[in-house]
Amino acid sequence: MRDAIHFRLGTEDRILRDVDPTMTVLEYLRGPERMCGTKEGCAEGDCGACTVVLVGADGRHDAVNACVLFVPALDGRQLLTVEHLAGPDGALHPVQQAMVDRHGSQCGFCTPGFVMSLYALRTEAKPDRAAVNEALAGNLCRCTGYRPIVDAAMDVCTGQDAPMPVPLPPTVGTLALSYGDKRSFSPRTADELAGILLDYPDATIVAGGTDVGLWVTKQHKKLPVTVSLDAVADLRGVEETADTIRIGAGATYQDALPLLEEHFPDFGAMIRRIGSRQIRNRGTIGGNIANASPIGDSPPALLALDASLVLRRGDVRRTVRLDAFFTGYRQTVLTPGEFIERIDVPLLSAGEVFRCYKVSKRFDQDISAVCAAFRLRIEDGIVRDIRIGYGGMAATPLRPRAVEDALAGRPWNEATIRMAQAVMDSAMAPLSDMRASALYRRTVARNLLLKCFLETKEEAVVTRLAPV
Numbered sequence: 256m257r258d259a260i261h262f263r264l265g266t267e268d269r270i271l272r273d274v275d276p277t278m279t280v281l282e283y284l285r286g287p288e289r290m291c292g293t294k295e296g297c298a299e300g301d302c303g304a305c306t307v308v309l310v311g312a313d314g315r316h317d318a319v320n321a322c323v324l325f326v327p328a329l330d331g332r333q334l335l336t337v338e339h340l341a342g343p344d345g346a347l348h349p350v351q352q353a354m355v356d357r358h359g360s361q362c363g364f365c366t367p368g369f370v371m372s373l374y375a376l377r378t379e380a381k382p383d384r385a386a387v388n389e390a391l392a393g394n395l396c397r398c399t400g401y402r403p404i405v406d407a408a409m410d411v412c413t414g415q416d417a418p419m420p421v422p423l424p425p426t427v428g429t430l431a432l433s434y435g436d437k438r439s440f441s442p443r444t445a446d447e448l449a450g451i452l453l454d455y456p457d458a459t460i461v462a463g464g465t466d467v468g469l470w471v472t473k474q475h476k477k478l479p480v481t482v483s484l485d486a487v488a489d490l491r492g493v494e495e496t497a498d499t500i501r502i503g504a505g506a507t508y509q510d511a512l513p514l515l516e517e518h519f520p521d522f523g524a525m526i527r528r529i530g531s532r533q534i535r536n537r538g539t540i541g542g543n544i545a546n547a548s549p550i551g552d553s554p555p556a557l558l559a560l561d562a563s564l565v566l567r568r569g570d571v572r573r574t575v576r577l578d579a580f581f582t583g584y585r586q587t588v589l590t591p592g593e594f595i596e597r598i599d600v601p602l603l604s605a606g607e608v609f610r611c612y613k614v615s616k617r618f619d620q621d622i623s624a625v626c627a628a629f630r631l632r633i634e635d636g637i638v639r640d641i642r643i644g645y646g647g648m649a650a651t652p653l654r655p656r657a658v659e660d661a662l663a664g665r666p667w668n669e670a671t672i673r674m675a676q677a678v679m680d681s682a683m684a685p686l687s688d689m690r691a692s693a694l695y696r697r698t699v700a701r702n703l704l705l706k707c708f709l710e711t712k713e714e715a716v717v718t719r720l721a722p723v
């Protein structure tokens with residue numbers, strides 16, 4: 256096992272030993288490195304002022320929030336900050352020059368974050384305006400207004416900066432850090448991960464850290480033992496079989512997006528609204544499920560799609576359907592030492608349609624008040640099969656079976672929807688909180704079922720005319 260983090264800061268190799276494994280990259284940059292170009296705004300992944308770029312061995316440039324990234328995530332990677340962009344003679348980088356030319360900065364506090372998001376975006380295919388807006392949705396600016404910044408992006412993101420794979424410091428073997436009474440492990444394989452979790456069953460698993468990071472920065476929790484999924488290569492895969500999409504628990508939203516979007520366009524659209532690009536470059540669907548928040552966005556869609564989880568403890572695996580995974584408010588069937596290895600999402604069969612919706616106060620970068628997802632099969636105008644998932648309507652993500660039962664076997668028409676809406680009131684008991692009142696949530700939940708009907712009733716007619 257190695258006892259030091261090896262990474263590259265700009266062009267210089269760094270070895271970090273005796274470092275707090277829950278120190279954030281932002282604290283590290285602004286503290287020991289005295290690199291203050293990267294700003295701290297919110298310290299919770301919301302404002303983008305701390306955006307830096309992580310480069311992997313494959314050359315991928317990911318914009319990430321340094322404020323919720325623990326330093327072990329740097330291992331084997333290159334870290335680029337705004338300080339690394341200017342040329343040796345101090346010449347501005349083209350991204351910086353475009354921001355100057357388009358008057359994209361006033362007070363300048365947000366500017367390093369925008370510049371780093373644009374720097375990462377330049378390594379992708381030429382984005383259109385919508386893609387630029389999406390890439391910048393996690394960067395907030397108080398004074399300039401976004402039009403000049405988006406104009407700068409359109410000038411400079413021409414799809415010509417294809418990243419070259421960079422030779423990074425070799426990192427062989429599991430990283431094991433010890434700092435005071437804290438320990439941290441970054442295993443390389445799922446087998447090693449399983450073994451470490453048997454030895455430390457109460458360890459905190461850190462996948463993307465976009466939830467766990469806030470436990471440290473906002474709740475000031477001490478995490479005595481952390482186990483990172485960052486280097487576990489065999490948990491990062493996303494693959495399609497004949498009837499299933501298999502998502503490794505270490506795969507990020509951004510990794511899973513192409514296949515999910517191809518098969519379930521609505522789910523893809525929802526994922527594009529989870530947090531920001533910086534959050535989706537780190538956050539995982541596995542973490543979203545294990546976190547067991549009643550307002551996590553992916554569980555309702557996955558409930559409707561009848562997803563199942565492969566759970567593993569040591570060498571023992573079990574498969575649990577997602578509708579049996581949540582046992583109470585932030586409670587799951589996971590036992591100490593057990594982890595989610597994989598998420599299996601069945602593909603739609605012929606004739607099935609899928610819809611999902613997220614309702615939040617802001618379109619981007621906001622947790623939902625209510626989420627709803629529906630997978631249904633209508634034959635001859637009759638509901639032959641329906642599965643529903645709701646978020647924000649109970650202490651856990653919920654599959655309201657009473658509503659499914661009320662719809663099954665009935666004509667797919669407005670009268671049926673009105674009847675099922677009445678059933679909803681007894682099937683779901685939402686809370687009032689700062690995001691929404693219980694009455695608002697009930698109203699939205701009813702309306703989302705109606706919306707699904709209105710969007711799919713034509714498809715129902717088509718199905719009726721088609722031979723079955």
Ligand SMILES: Cc1cc2nc3c(=O)[nH]c(=O)nc-3n(C[C@H](O)[C@H](O)[C@H](O)COP(=O)(O)OP(=O)(O)OC[C@H]3O[C@@H](n4cnc5c(N)ncnc54)[C@H](O)[C@@H]3O)c2cc1C
Nearest residue numbers: 300462463464465466467529530539542543545551552595
């Ligand atoms: C600014 C911001 C915006 C956000 N916006 C949204 C949003 O729009 N919608 C939304 O749903 N969420 C949102 N989130 C929450 C968060 O990004 C998601 O829940 C994300 O999916 C968590 O994944 P992660 O990999 O970062 O999990 P982590 O933070 O690494 O872990 C979360 C929990 O899951 C456990 N865990 C992780 N992986 C496993 C595993 N394989 N097996 C067992 N346990 C595991 C961890 O121990 C921890 O308890 C947001 C967060 C931030 C900071």
Ligand code: FES
Nearest residue numbers: 296297298303322
């Ligand atoms: S400081 Fe606001 S996102 Fe990091």
Ligand code: FES
Nearest residue numbers: 361362363396397
């Ligand atoms: S320029 Fe002031 S916050 Fe953006």
